Amino acid sequence: MFDWTPQEFIRRMLRGVLSGVVAYLLAYYLPLVLLPSGFIPTEYTTTYNYFVVVAVLFSALMEFFSDTVVAYALGIGRVFLITLLLIHSTDGGTLTMNFTEDDSDIELIVNVSTFLTILACMCILDIAKYALQAINHVIEGEVGEKALEQGER
């Protein structure tokens, strides 16, 4: 499927690792340094880690498979996964936090469904963009192959 030379393979590997490291720094390390501790409630730490894993893994893989149709498929997968994680982690758009302080029970409910709808729409737009790019990539590849065949004849 991919006729890469060993040098090309290693180059892609290095680019993938570099991209993963950059994604890790941007998605995890930088917020950790810039934001005050406790910014993300403990209930949502695991979900945030899932987001980071998806961002890092898909960035690395997309860079590794760059200039191939697989990269666009991975792009669609990444957007799809992030959308699902967003919907799941916010329980459909409602964040609930419970606290107990001395004799007071405190419940904080934040409805972010409007934001979630906007983000979901953006994700759908991103999926459409990746799908079109994939189709375009395949068409260009076929046109290029035909042109080569005609040239050989």
Add this chain to the structure above:
Amino acid sequence: MKVTIRVLRLVTLAFWIFIALSVSTVIYSAAKTDISSDYEEISTGTTIMVNLYINITNNGLYEIKDVHVTLNLYEPNGRLLDSLADSRDKISPGDKYIVDMTVQAEKSNITAGVEELIAMTRIKLKYAGLISTELIVNNTVEVDPVTGSSISPSLMRSEDWSDSYAGGFVLAEADSFLEVRRRV
């Protein structure tokens, strides 16, 4: 096809930038919203009163809409003894909204055997027309406290929401929400 993809790429990029800017300004504005409150329980010979004072100052860039403040006093079995509500359509940037309400219950009206009541404070508001927030605080109120003592423990300090928890008002730290003073 290439032109379509390029346009789509630019449009999505512009949308993402717009969303990022909107979210940043909403969070920044929300963090600047100042909510201070004072909660007080007063027990006289025949009556139990709960006073709630809330001051919301909108220091942000967006309007705070549909503000509802409710104070209920009820028994643990769910029997409502008194209830008060106040609301305001919007608090414009720079505006203040002050609520001072007192609910009360006659001790003779309380079901026999009930040793404590529940005072439930509910604050609902919508920030920038996007984020709906609801804060519910349940406090227990002793029905028959020891007479003669005067305790004013500051269980929780009243502070700005902007200072209380990183992330602004939507994630306001609950333990810095109400200042509780008891006069027995």
